[in-house]
Amino acid sequence: MDAVRVALLGCGVVGSEVARLLTEHAGELAQRVGAPVQLAGVAVRNPDAPRNFAVDPGLITTDAQELVKRADVVVELMGGIEPARTLILDAMASGASVVTANKALLGQDGPRLYAAAAEQGVDLYYEASVAGGIPLLRPLRESLAGDRINRVLGIVNGTTNYVLDQMHRTGAEFDAAVASAQALGYAEADPTADVEGFDAASKAAILASLAFHTRVSVDDVYREGITGVTASTVASAKAMGAVIKLLAICERVTAADGTERVSVRVHPALLPESHPLAGVRDAFNAVFVEADAAGELMFYGQGAGGAPTASAVLGDVITAARNRVAGSLGPGESAYAQLPVRPMGEVVTRYHVSLDVEDRPGVLAQVSTVFAQNEVSIETVRQQQLPDGEGAELVIVTHAATDAALAATVAALGGLSAVSAVSGVTRVEGEH
Amino acid sequence: MDAVRVALLGCGVVGSEVARLLTEHAGELAQRVGAPVQLAGVAVRNPDAPRNFAVDPGLITTDAQELVKRADVVVELMGGIEPARTLILDAMASGASVVTANKALLGQDGPRLYAAAAEQGVDLYYEASVAGGIPLLRPLRESLAGDRINRVLGIVNGTTNYVLDQMHRTGAEFDAAVASAQALGYAEADPTADVEGFDAASKAAILASLAFHTRVSVDDVYREGITGVTASTVASAKAMGAVIKLLAICERVTAADGTERVSVRVHPALLPESHPLAGVRDAFNAVFVEADAAGELMFYGQGAGGAPTASAVLGDVITAARNRVAGSLGPGESAYAQLPVRPMGEVVTRYHVSLDVEDRPGVLAQVSTVFAQNEVSIETVRQQQLPDGEGAELVIVTHAATDAALAATVAALGGLSAVSAVSGVTRVEGEH
Numbered sequence: 115m116d117a118v119r120v121a122l123l124g125c126g127v128v129g130s131e132v133a134r135l136l137t138e139h140a141g142e143l144a145q146r147v148g149a150p151v152q153l154a155g156v157a158v159r160n161p162d163a164p165r166n167f168a169v170d171p172g173l174i175t176t177d178a179q180e181l182v183k184r185a186d187v188v189v190e191l192m193g194g195i196e197p198a199r200t201l202i203l204d205a206m207a208s209g210a211s212v213v214t215a216n217k218a219l220l221g222q223d224g225p226r227l228y229a230a231a232a233e234q235g236v237d238l239y240y241e242a243s244v245a246g247g248i249p250l251l252r253p254l255r256e257s258l259a260g261d262r263i264n265r266v267l268g269i270v271n272g273t274t275n276y277v278l279d280q281m282h283r284t285g286a287e288f289d290a291a292v293a294s295a296q297a298l299g300y301a302e303a304d305p306t307a308d309v310e311g312f313d314a315a316s317k318a319a320i321l322a323s324l325a326f327h328t329r330v331s332v333d334d335v336y337r338e339g340i341t342g343v344t345a346s347t348v349a350s351a352k353a354m355g356a357v358i359k360l361l362a363i364c365e366r367v368t369a370a371d372g373t374e375r376v377s378v379r380v381h382p383a384l385l386p387e388s389h390p391l392a393g394v395r396d397a398f399n400a401v402f403v404e405a406d407a408a409g410e411l412m413f414y415g416q417g418a419g420g421a422p423t424a425s426a427v428l429g430d431v432i433t434a435a436r437n438r439v440a441g442s443l444g445p446g447e448s449a450y451a452q453l454p455v456r457p458m459g460e461v462v463t464r465y466h467v468s469l470d471v472e473d474r475p476g477v478l479a480q481v482s483t484v485f486a487q488n489e490v491s492i493e494t495v496r497q498q499q500l501p502d503g504e505g506a507e508l509v510i511v512t513h514a515a516t517d518a519a520l521a522a523t524v525a526a527l528g529g530l531s532a533v534s535a536v537s538g539v540t541r542v543e544g545e546h
Numbered sequence: 547m548d549a550v551r552v553a554l555l556g557c558g559v560v561g562s563e564v565a566r567l568l569t570e571h572a573g574e575l576a577q578r579v580g581a582p583v584q585l586a587g588v589a590v591r592n593p594d595a596p597r598n599f600a601v602d603p604g605l606i607t608t609d610a611q612e613l614v615k616r617a618d619v620v621v622e623l624m625g626g627i628e629p630a631r632t633l634i635l636d637a638m639a640s641g642a643s644v645v646t647a648n649k650a651l652l653g654q655d656g657p658r659l660y661a662a663a664a665e666q667g668v669d670l671y672y673e674a675s676v677a678g679g680i681p682l683l684r685p686l687r688e689s690l691a692g693d694r695i696n697r698v699l700g701i702v703n704g705t706t707n708y709v710l711d712q713m714h715r716t717g718a719e720f721d722a723a724v725a726s727a728q729a730l731g732y733a734e735a736d737p738t739a740d741v742e743g744f745d746a747a748s749k750a751a752i753l754a755s756l757a758f759h760t761r762v763s764v765d766d767v768y769r770e771g772i773t774g775v776t777a778s779t780v781a782s783a784k785a786m787g788a789v790i791k792l793l794a795i796c797e798r799v800t801a802a803d804g805t806e807r808v809s810v811r812v813h814p815a816l817l818p819e820s821h822p823l824a825g826v827r828d829a830f831n832a833v834f835v836e837a838d839a840a841g842e843l844m845f846y847g848q849g850a851g852g853a854p855t856a857s858a859v860l861g862d863v864i865t866a867a868r869n870r871v872a873g874s875l876g877p878g879e880s881a882y883a884q885l886p887v888r889p890m891g892e893v894v895t896r897y898h899v900s901l902d903v904e905d906r907p908g909v910l911a912q913v914s915t916v917f918a919q920n921e922v923s924i925e926t927v928r929q930q931q932l933p934d935g936e937g938a939e940l941v942i943v944t945h946a947a948t949d950a951a952l953a954a955t956v957a958a959l960g961g962l963s964a965v966s967a968v969s970g971v972t973r974v975e976g977e978h
Contacts, residue, residue: 131839135692135693135839139692142694142759142883143692145759145880145882145883146691146759146880146882241689247839247840248840248843249681249684249685249689249690252681252684252685252689253681253684253685253689256684256861256864256865257673257681257684257858258681258857258861259578259860259861259864259865259868260567260571260857260859260860260861260862260863260864261857261860261861262571262574327577390846393825405679406853406857407563407679407853407854407856407857408853408854408857409679409847409848409851409854410847410848411680411681411845411846412844412845412846412847413843413846414822414844414845414846415840415841415842415843415844416840416841416842419841421838421839421840421841422839422840422841424839425690425692425693425837425839425840426840427692428691428692428693428839429690429692429693430692431692432688432691433691436691437874440875441873441874442869442872442875442876443872443874444874445868448577450578451577
């Protein structure tokens with residue numbers, strides 16, 4: 115049987131691990147595929163850069179465009195939009211299947227890649243793009259293909275989960291927790307992509323597209339990061355038996371008239387400690403799925419790191435290689451449902467609102483009136499005096515209300531002289 | 547596009563749910579497959595039996611052999627070895643792909659079904675056979691196809707998990723917990739298949755075969771049920787910060803000379819509360835996987851019930867139907883590794899041993915000597931006096947030892963006059 119030739123674009127932490135596994139486990143992988151799986155070349159920007167695995171220097175090239183033309187399976191691990199997109203399209207045009215971990219490209223331009231794959235009759239796999247080493251996309255795309263998924267709640271960014279878990283466990287402020295994450299290598303020197311939720315938003319777009327058979331791009335995703343989460347909000351959540359997690363939320367919403375829309379958003383959320391996602395510690399990822407027939411499912415594991423991500427990449431490489439050998443093709447894009455995206459203002463959740471107020475009689479009545487006027491119903495209020503005559507803090511948890519109603523409430527609260535600050539607004543999720 | 551004709555063999559709780567989903571979601575399923583998916587017939591023993599879904603009477607037949615010849619995908623939900631096996635082989639012989647939930651048949655005769663599928667060029671899928679609605683086999687077979695799985699620890703039987711969880715939470719004895727499970731419909735009137743571990747043993751054989759690319763039959767699986775688990779053992783575990791779970795354990799064991807074997811067993815085990823499987827409550831299932839590159843993964847959800855199992859069956863039906871439409875084939879058997887099965891006597895774990903002993907000086911010394919003579923090293927001993935001068939109880943937790951050494955120790959302890967009974971021996975798992 116002819117060897118299946120694999121080209122690697124990029125040889126950083128993940129790429130060098132993929133190269134290592136392809137090399138060291140070549141014998142076993144050949145048995146699993148039914149043909150040798152051969153590393154045909156590794157395209158890099160700097161051939162002399164130090165790598166975790168000593169790739170045969172004869173395989174290293176700086177000419178990615180030439181390399182993709184002599185491969186059966188191209189593994190794109192460069193990240194970013196260009197030149198990754200052009201190289202993927204070139205690879206498909208010359209008949210290669212593509213495996214990529216590029217969430218940004220998929221979240222922005224997935225349908226174009228799918229269309230090219232369909233046109234050329236090649237595979238497009240991207241298990242590593244969401245939740246690293248956790249098998250998640252194949253289960254959504256294939257195992258649950260006969261079910262109706264109603265909701266996906268995901269902790270899909272390990273950096274922010276580490277930061278929030280540190281804040282929860284130690285009471286640290288955001289900046290200190292980020293510094294600790296950086297010291298451990300869990301956060302980049304510039305942590306913006308993680309802490310502002312950009313990374314999670316791309317992943318949410320991918321998850322929603324698969325879950326709802328609908329094209330969802332990253333531009334459809336409402337995004338809010340964790341930079342506004344304070345130690346005080348975390349402590350207040352903890353006192354209520356809750357934790358704060360950055361969630362990627364994909365929901366199917368059915369209106370009274372039966373029409374369906376999807377809501378896709380990334381923001382910090384209070385989760386009750388009893389929710390299976392609440393116990394996800396450190397930099398681990400987990401995705402909770404609610405489906406009509408299957409019920410509640412959870413997938414848990416390492417969402418990042420060279421080895422776990424390489425595991426997902428290699429699973430896709432083996433599948434694409436098996437398909438080559440069998441003359442088969444994996445599933446293509448499934449976007450027939452084309453459900454519209456519900457605007458954020460219409461999204462309904464509960465809210466945890468912290469207010470700094472004057473410590474005098476009548477303030478709670480004024481605040482309550484503002485909530486009532488905006489049709490936001492209050493579930494619980496907790497009032498506590500701040501030290502040194504600095505007034506009081508009100509912590510209010512609401513019943514379900516639209517985002518627009520809550521925003522109007524917050525704006526009106528800002529106009530009350532007795533309210534010195536709306537110090538925190540966090541959505542409450544995870545109710546069944 | 548021609549319709550893909552689906553035949554159902556069996557129309558009980560799962561079958562009627564599959565019929566319902568195929569009928570009610572026909573439009574969506576056709577979009578996902580790229581062709582109509584048509585229920586071609588339902589074979590039952592008694593056409594007049596009451597069912598949860600009113601199948602079109604024109605589709606009901608008692609002639610399963612005739613039905614399988616006019617189907618593209620045959621779904622076998624009859625259970626048991628015969629006539630299920632003959633019907634599956636007949637279906638394949640006439641060119642149909644097969645989806646089955648039949649763990650007993652797969653655990654006993656899986657390789658024969660695989661061989662027939664390969665010979666006929668058809669698919670064999672069986673996601674529903676292990677852990678019901680949880681996508682698990684496709685991730686093992688495909689997503690982790692590039693990784694090396696070292697261990698699978700599974701709670702794969704909901705009935706026994708419910709019983710053990712009740713015992714843990716309420717302090718109930720085994721019989722009372724089984725009665726409670728029966729009252730809730732979690733246990734059969736004759737609970738033998740569940741509580742004696744037969745069901746879990748079939749699933750362990752399937753998991754080990756996939757995880758280690760090795761043929762493992764149910765006859766290779768060491769099996770011990772939960773009927774010997776007492777309230778006293780559960781309480782002792784709880785006092786140690788542990789829970790008792792019935793685990794299906796599949797391990798790759800590498801000897802000093804590098805040769806590999808697999809250990810496949812089902813038995814009650816003490817798990818520390820910190821282990822992700824320890825928190826699995828009620829009748830839920832969960833499977834914990836340790837792989838070289840992916841690290842630790844967990845899959846959690848409902849392991850039984852009509853709807854969750856139907857979700858898994860339908861995912862397989864859709865995959866098999868897509869393959870028909872695309873002219874593709876899914877992965878076949880992968881058994882190239884053929885690792886030998888390690889005999890139970892050589893399996894190494896830690897043990898929790900409860901002894902009823904005379905309450906007098908010198909007994910602990912005698913007992914310790916027996917452990918030492920059999921080369922079983924003691925980690926902790928807890929001694930407590932029983933009420934009313936009934937002697938004392940010794941609870942001993944050992945360091946790692948072979949099953950054979952522990953069995954010899956227990957036999958020798960029985961010969962000590964100061965030991966009135968070895969009241970419980972439970973293996974300790976979940977160490978990393």
